Amino acid sequence: MDTLNILYLVGALLIFASIMASTLSARLGVPLLLLFLVVGMLAGEEGLLGIEFSQYALANFVGQAALACILLDGGLRTSFKSFRVGLKPAVTLATWGVLATVLVLGVFVTWLLDVDWRIGLLMAAIVGSTDAAAVFSLLRNGGVKLNDRVQATLELESGANDPLAILLVTGLIALNVDPAGQTLFGFLGLLLQQLGFGLGMGLLFGYLLARLLPKVHLAEGMYAILILSAGLSVFAATNLIGGSGFLAAYLTGVLIGNYKVRATEHVMRVMDSFAWLSQAVLFVVLGLLVTPSNVIDVWPYSVAITAFMILIARPLAVYSSVKPFRFKDREVGFISWVGLRGAVPITLAILPVMAGVDGAFMLFDVAFGVVVLSLVLQGTTIPFMANLFKVRIPNNKDPEAEHEVWVSDKASITLYEFEVKPGAFAIGRHPKGISMRISPDEISIFALIRNQKIVIVDEETKLKCGDRVWYAMRGNHAAQIARIFNDITIDRKTIDDFYGDWLLSPSAKLEDLPFSKDVMSSTSLTAKLRSKPDNAPSLWQKTVAEYVKASLETAPVSGDTVAINNEWSLVVKEVDDKGKLRSVGLKRDKLITSV
Numbered sequence: 001m002d003t004l005n006i007l008y009l010v011g012a013l014l015i016f017a018s019i020m021a022s023t024l025s026a027r028l029g030v031p032l033l034l035l036f037l038v039v040g041m042l043a044g045e046e047g048l049l050g051i052e053f054s055q056y057a058l059a060n061f062v063g064q065a066a067l068a069c070i071l072l073d074g075g076l077r078t079s080f081k082s083f084r085v086g087l088k089p090a091v092t093l094a095t096w097g098v099l100a101t102v103l104v105l106g107v108f109v110t111w112l113l114d115v116d117w118r119i120g121l122l123m124a125a126i127v128g129s130t131d132a133a134a135v136f137s138l139l140r141n142g143g144v145k146l147n148d149r150v151q152a153t154l155e156l157e158s159g160a161n162d163p164l165a166i167l168l169v170t171g172l173i174a175l176n177v178d179p180a181g182q183t184l185f186g187f188l189g190l191l192l193q194q195l196g197f198g199l200g201m202g203l204l205f206g207y208l209l210a211r212l213l214p215k216v217h218l219a220e221g222m223y224a225i226l227i228l229s230a231g232l233s234v235f236a237a238t239n240l241i242g243g244s245g246f247l248a249a250y251l252t253g254v255l256i257g258n259y260k261v262r263a264t265e266h267v268m269r270v271m272d273s274f275a276w277l278s279q280a281v282l283f284v285v286l287g288l289l290v291t292p293s294n295v296i297d298v299w300p301y302s303v304a305i306t307a308f309m310i311l312i313a314r315p316l317a318v319y320s321s322v323k324p325f326r327f328k329d330r331e332v333g334f335i336s337w338v339g340l341r342g343a344v345p346i347t348l349a350i351l352p353v354m355a356g357v358d359g360a361f362m363l364f365d366v367a368f369g370v371v372v373l374s375l376v377l378q379g380t381t382i383p384f385m386a387n388l389f390k391v392r393i394p395n396n397k398d399p400e401a402e403h404e405v406w407v408s409d410k411a412s413i414t415l416y417e418f419e420v421k422p423g424a425f426a427i428g429r430h431p432k433g434i435s436m437r438i439s440p441d442e443i444s445i446f447a448l449i450r451n452q453k454i455v456i457v458d459e460e461t462k463l464k465c466g467d468r469v470w471y472a473m474r475g476n477h478a479a480q481i482a483r484i485f486n487d488i489t490i491d492r493k494t495i496d497d498f499y500g501d502w503l504l505s506p507s508a509k510l511e512d513l514p515f516s517k518d519v520m521s522s523t524s525l526t527a528k529l530r531s532k533p534d535n536a537p538s539l540w541q542k543t544v545a546e547y548v549k550a551s552l553e554t555a556p557v558s559g560d561t562v563a564i565n566n567e568w569s570l571v572v573k574e575v576d577d578k579g580k581l582r583s584v585g586l587k588r589d590k591l592i593t594s595v
Contacts, residue, residue, distance in 0.1 A: 010051070014043055018280040031138055031379035033342055034372065036280050040287015053288040056350050063347035065232065066282035067132070067162075068249045072231035073275035074136045074159055075253020076268065081577050085555050086152025089322040093153065093335075094161035100317035101309070102128040102168055108308050113301060115359065118179070122172040123363050126349050127309065127370045129165035131342030132158040132250075134375065137279065138340060144383050145395045147559035148575075150331050153322065154338055162344060163194045163244035169348045173355045190242075197243025202251025205234045209252065210259035224270030227256060260412075279343075286346045286368075294365045295372075302369025309370070310377070314339040326554040334389040338382060341374035393559040394498050399478050400468070413472050415446055418485040420467045425484045428462050431469050438480050446470040498559075499571045500587025506545035506580075513544075513586065544570060545581045555579050561587075 021035040043049040053059075102124045110120025135158035139151060171187050209230050218226065234252050235245035295302070315336040322332060349367035352360035386392035399416040406412045420426050426434060435443035448455045449468040455461070463469070471481060504513075542550075548570055551562040556579070560572040567588060574582035 010043075010049070014039060014284050015277070015280055018284055019276075031134070031375045033134055033137055033279060033283055034375040034379065036283030037287040037372065037375075040284040041290060041292055042287075043284075044288045044290065044292070046292050051288060053285075056289070056353050059285050059289045060347065060350045060354065062285050063282055063343060063350070064245075066278035067246060067343060067347065068232055068235040069228065069278040070136065070275050070282075071132050071159055071162075071246055071250040072228065072235075072253040073271045074132055074155070075250040075255075076227075076257035076271055077136075078155060078159070078254050078257065080254075080258050081148070082152035082156060084579055085149045085557055086156050089153045089325045089327065090156030090160060092321040092325075093157040093318065095164055097157070097317040097321040098129050098161050098164045098168070100320060101313050104316055105305070105309055105313040108313070109305060112304055116176075118172060118176050119357075119359060119363075122169065122176060122352065122357070123305075123366065124313075125165065125168035125172055126352075126363060126367050127305070127341055127345045128168070129161040129344060130154075130158045130339050131344040132162070134158075134340040134342030134379065135338075136275075138379050138382060139338075144386050145393055146334075146386060146391050147331075147393055148557040149327070149555075149560075150334060150391045153335060158340075159250040160247060162246040163198055164191065165344065165348065166244070166246070167191050167194050169351055173352055173357055176352075176357050177355060193242050194244040195247070197241055198238055198245070198247030199251065201234055201238040201241075201243055202248035203255065205230070205248070206252040206255030210256045213256070213259075221270065224267045224274065227267055227271065228274055282343050286343060289350075290365070290368050294361070295369050298362060298365045299369055301366050302373060305366065306370050306373040306377070310337070310339070310374075326552065330389040331391055334385055334391045337385050337389075338378060339374075340378055341371045343371075345371055391559070394495055399482055402478070405472075413474060414478075416471050416473060416478050416481065418469050418471070418481055420463050420465050420469070421486050422465050424465070424486055426463050427465060430459075430461055431457060431463060431471075434481065434484055435471060438477050439475060442473060442475040443477055443481075444472045446472045498587075499573050499585030500569075502586035503573070504544050504570075504584045504586055506543060506548075506582065506584055508544050510542055510544065510547055544584050548572060548581065548584065556581060 018036045018039045021032075021039060041047055043051050045052045102121060105128060106117070106121035106124035108120075109115075109123045110117045113120065113123070135154055139146070139154060167187075167190060171190070174181070209227070213223070213226075216226070231249050231252050235249040237245075238248040239245040315333075318336040318339075319332050322335065327335075345367045346364075349360075349364040352363055357363075383392075400419050401417040403415045404412050405415060418426075431445050431448060435445060445457055447470040448457050448461065449470070450464065450466075469485075548556060548560070548562050552560055556572045556575055558572055558575055562570045562572075564570065569587050571585040571587050572581060573585050576582055
């Protein structure tokens with residue numbers, strides 16, 4: 001009994017320490033997942049607690065379950081809008097991109113480690129795919145707002161590339177253990193089976209569960225448990241019939257998350273807790289499993305493989321995958337850099353150990369080193385690289401908090417909290433006047449909090465700096481309210497610097513743009529038109545939206561820039577859920593000087 005209580009105590013303390021370490025993550029600029037790993041290593045056999053843990057089968061069991069939970073939660077938060085702009089490039093990255101990375105990196109690893117090509121390819125396959133836990137955690141919680149095309153591509157890739165990565169690892173393990181029993185057609189058949197069953201099971205049960213939830217009436221806290229258990233059931237059942245359980249769990253989450261009903265009102269917050277618990281447990285267990293001295297012994301190999309993967313293999317794979325979809329070079333560069341590795345490579349590295357492949361322990365230690373380097377080098381530099389490659393867009397200053405309240409099975413009202421910041425337009429104004437200014441029929445005051453107390457709103461009420469106002473809303477007005485409550489001088493400068501000083505309607509014609517005649521006559525656009533006189537009249541009659549879409553040759557997203565000449569450019573500001581432009585900025589990149 002004492003032994004059991006000691007296990008409870010140690011396990012709970014490790015999770016407690018991991019969660020407390022999260023308070024240091026933002027201050028130190030270190031990815032939280034790396035801190036989870038460090039906590040596990042400190043508790044391991046060469047750490048402070050000296051816990052000897054070498055249960056690879058148990059670690060694999062924990063890893064599979066945790067990754068399924070993380071992917072399910074990631075799917076719940078993936079909007080169908082992401083599929084509109086990122087599905088095709090993400091699928092290409094998750095298939096050809098993974099294969100290209102493994103082939104290029106495998107040649108290098110075979111030369112570097114001086115091993116058989118089968119071992120070299122196995123090492124490359126272990127670290128060849130991006131990790132959903134790392135991508136979802138660092139992109140969604142890193143405080144960096146990326147343009148939708150880049151963010152959607154990275155997230156969908158990480159959720160969809162596990163089937164091929166797992167298949168490559170299992171196939172190469174079999175090739176190392178029993179070379180004579182493996183054929184190319186058998187491998188391709190297994191790949192189609194994994195993808196086909198994973199896709200079919202995810203779509204089928206995701207659709208059925210999404211329609212089932214509104215018909216089930218449970219206590220509020222039970223819905224998240226129901227979704228989690230159903231998602232894990234789909235994961236396990238898909239694996240049993242030979243499909244990709246990870247892909248099925250992700251797609252199940254996508255379909256449930258995009259079918260919003262009263263039953264899922266509290267699910268997101270609870271599932272967020274489940275996902276964080278899964279990440280903490282997973283990375284702590286993997287930290288316990290590793291022996292730091294062994295990782296240090298092969299550290300030069302980890303450094304070389306990481307450098308080659310980040311600088312050569314990943315960029316080649318990304319460029320050949322997404323360039324056909326009209327991605328800009330700066331977007332290709334950023335996607336190449338954010339090929340984050342996390343729990344998946346370490347979990348995959350457990351499989352050769354369990355299969356008894358020669359040199360498997362070395363592969364595990366090298367893979368662990370690659371993950372640590374990836375989290376440190378790539379995870380900590382996401383904000384810097386987003387600015388460097390110019391894929392970062394201004395933050396919309398989202399509300400401080402929001403809570404959805406369902407008043408019937410199909411109707412809901414959302415409560416949003418806004419804080420009055422210094423320099424805000426809201427200072428000195430009545431909270432009801434702000435709602436009347438935007439949409440009196442869809443926005444109502446719910447509460448005013450001042451000095452931690454609820455204040456009764458009367459006709460004389462004026463907002464002060466530090467006040468917190470809760471509004472009940474129908475419709476998409478939160479961003480407009482947020483702008484009124486934030487510092488208008490800082491926000492306006494940031495927005496103007498990015499989108500330009502003029503805001504255009506997409507229906508405005510090119511000939512109506514606010515250029516002077518001298519500037520218009522000097523533009524490369526005009527020169528282009530004059531070289532083709534037959535096209536000039538029709539092109540000048542084009543609207544801003546038509547010109548932007550024709551120039552991009554892909555679905556527009558906020559932050560897309562279309563140059564008119566070396567001084568003027570159009571910057572997409574808002575796009576609705578159907579891909580239709582709502583507003584476009586006109587930006588002057590540099591002042592024109594008279595000659």
